[in-house]
């Protein structure tokens with residue numbers, strides 16, 4: 417089934433609450449509360465950087481724990497993380513391609529709750545707040561292979577900007 421994004425529906429107005437409707441998927445109550453808190457706080461540009469760094473650290477912590485207690489390693493860890501995000505209602509994530517040897521990954525996101533909440537086209541990369549997680553995971557994966565590649569992640573296209581899905585690119589930092 418092709419899902420129509422709110423911005424493709426023409427005159428669709430933004431939901432009054434700013435939150436996705438009940439038919440938009442499996443947002444858990446605690447996720448909705450967290451989502452609204454993040455939305456409000458991200459009004460500040462400086463907070464976006466703080467959130468990126470916090471997400472980066474939390475993803476690394478998650479990798480440490482998963483690698484210690486489970487059988488996964490390498491890109492399989494990234495795929496497992498994305499499947500958990502998807503199950504928790506943060507949209508449908510998928511690895512397009514990823515290479516632990518180079519620190520490069522492209523990740524797609526369908527049905528981002530941030531895009532659905534946006535309700536109309538805007539030029540911002542609305543879901544950029546996911547980016548810190550992916551850079552943190554890739555750095556950890558590279559380190560676990562004995563490489564000290566430092567990566568950065570950007571949302572390179574966003575459903576809120578008229579695209580049919582969001583894409584995140586993880587790439588090595590120029591300073592490597």
Ligand SMILES: [Zn+2]
Nearest residue numbers: 543574575582
């Ligand atoms: Zn997006």
